[in-house]
Amino acid sequence: MTGGELDRDKLFAARLQAVRARPFLATALFALHVVESRRVPTMAVDRYWRCYVSPWFVDRTPVEELAGAWVHEVSHLLRDHHGRGDRFARQEGLTGPGERLRMNIAADCEINDDVYGDGLAAPEGAVWPGTLGLPEGKLMEEYLRLFRLGSRTQDFAWLDCGSGSDGLDREWDLGPDGAHGLSEQERDAVRFRVAQGITGRPGHAPRAWKRWAEEAFHPPQAWRDLLGAAVRSAVSGPGAGDDYSYGRPSRRSAGLPGVILPSLRRRPPRVSVVIDTSGSVSDAELGSALLEVSAITRAVGGRRDLVSVLSCDAAARVVHPLCRAEGIPLVGGGGTDLRTGFARALRTHPRPDVVVALTDGQTPWPSDRPACRTVVGLFDRPDRGSWVEDDPDYVPDSPPAWARVVNIG
């Protein structure tokens, strides 16, 4: 049937079924521009939201599998696989068509484990993480680190979802100047409308899509960067770190007798780290966060002896200077009351400029704002905000508004 015409009615009936099965994807599915092409093996997309369709593939494939293919292809675009593929290739220094095939396979694994079912049938020969011996539910980047091309991927050498899936331009692509391409702004607008549709009516979309919608325009930032910025900003604010002070005359004062100019003074910040050692925080979490805090304070000029560490569960324990950080005994377990930790940290002399609290948030908080800057590193607990089965009324207090809160993990 290679000489046949493209059966547009069949193709569009499949799109209609896809829209009915996944109404939140309607905008994106309708925004795709269909281009008939005899050079693609099945269906493929380019980064300008054109969808290349082989007439032979449409002829041979049942409508319900075509519907699955529609959703599969549009998922590549919504999830920005070409942009992510390009970034990954640049970071890792990957080149060549083999690597792009690997990206296509990894992107397919990311999509396929949650896209089918519930009214959509998987096309024949689709790649599943399981086929490659990989776990489900990972992202494209994670899959890319988990497998190499080899005997297991042999069957997928024909796989080609186009430049929209892996960032490698194909010779059949119409390119940025071709007709009916979407500009970057238009692509963002479509993705935004889809994301808004999902977050606006939660409950209709599967979990993976909700996660996508939440992160589509606000990708989660690395907690290390955020914690670093928060601690740096706390320790270098007025009153601590480098700043101008009238305590001593400026070197410029010689030229202006009778005038007092401020001079640049350095007062290294004192940092108290209060660590929640209740049973619910793991040693690995604490270790990584503590190392991070000490590295940051050292980088901004705090001498190591100015950083002290305080472990705290229901009662505050011993204060240790960070010089002995390698061997700080983190004692504790059981419940937490960070209020004692805060009180203890603020009682030390001289007073700290900054208190950094590392906790999982299952604790009461001080009711008043402490007399110093506060950064809270909050270990992520997936069930936070939900209720506990034995005690439906129990809601852990969220950190107070006066603290800068960074989610860790």
Added chain:
Amino acid sequence: MPVSTLSALPTASQLDIAGALTTLLRDTTTEARPDTQLEALTLAVAADLPVLLWGEPGIGKTAALTQLADDLGLPLTTVIASVHEPSDFSGLPVVGDDPAEQGVPMAPPDWAVRLVRAGHGLLFLDELSTAPPAVQAALLRLVLERRVGALQLPPGVRIVAAANPRSSAADGWELSPPLANRFVHLQWTHDQDVVVRGLGGTWPRATLPRLRPERLGEAVDFARRAVCGLLAARPALVHRLPSGETRRGGPWPSPRSWDMTLTLIAFATAAGVSRDVLSLLVRGTVGDGPGLELLAAVDRLDLPDPETLLADPAAAVLPERGDLRQAVLDGVVAAVRNRLDRSRWDAAWTLLVRAVETGAPDLVVVPATTLAALRREEWDVPPSIEALTGVVSVSRRAEDAAARAAVATKGRR
């Protein structure tokens, strides 16, 4: 000195030869290349709004400013904030004859005096993020109030500031939300292709947007319609303080930043720049979410009005893009439902038939079903509906396939 003459001179000094080599290295050409971030910067500077360029050091912010200054015909003054003291920006105290009687005047630095004397210029405050907090505070007064000591900078002076992103700033530069709200935030990134071609000898040359005098009135009208239309429908977007650590120090919506957005839309429209430039400006002023909503609203302003389409369905031109076409058809059916009468109902069918003849049939299924449900008993089905049989069969095919898929997935589980 040309290279050939140099080689003929065995006595040429090493420095002359070095000079010739440097000249050869400088000998580069330029090529025209659209540059959205430079166009966005140009418009924001033309509109005289405070711009903050966020970018890693060494990616060509200064080079971009040089080109912009050339193009606007303004002399460029670069001030590296981190090597100055606060008094350099708030004024250096000078002791007069009788300080108790006359006070201590705050003298401005030389570059400010020269700027004021010239009456115009482009002032670039670089490395804002590596300056101590007191210097940053003094600089913000300069950017926002345009004052250096006792000196008021004339309106012809345009100011641009640059800062390193939070993650790479060595110390804690951070904008508080009220300050962040006063800036147009532009993320400055480098394009690998541009750098590689530039080092190979060909640097890009961007044609900067020009404001067209004949479009000014239309531009203001368009900007007002876009912003007011969105804010009337979405009052929650008028003012929304950023929450959470991730978005701290970035753009967020408030009446002030919406006002800046309105200005920027007017400038972008008067210059006729692409939507991508507008998108950078709008998202850099009110943030990604509200910015994208505004851009979507702007896109909808471009869509044909349902009432116009219903008035003359035979001449209707529907958008080519599927999602926009579907939005228009839905709008038409909604308009008919709002004011239902026979002639409007018939006109809508004519439009749906046109849609099937000129595009994909699956888009028409939902509007046709809704429109059919609006029929009053006494109304006859219009003859044109014959053309929609294809739509019905597409719909039926999709239903059959969905039933098969349901059986298949159930079987697997």
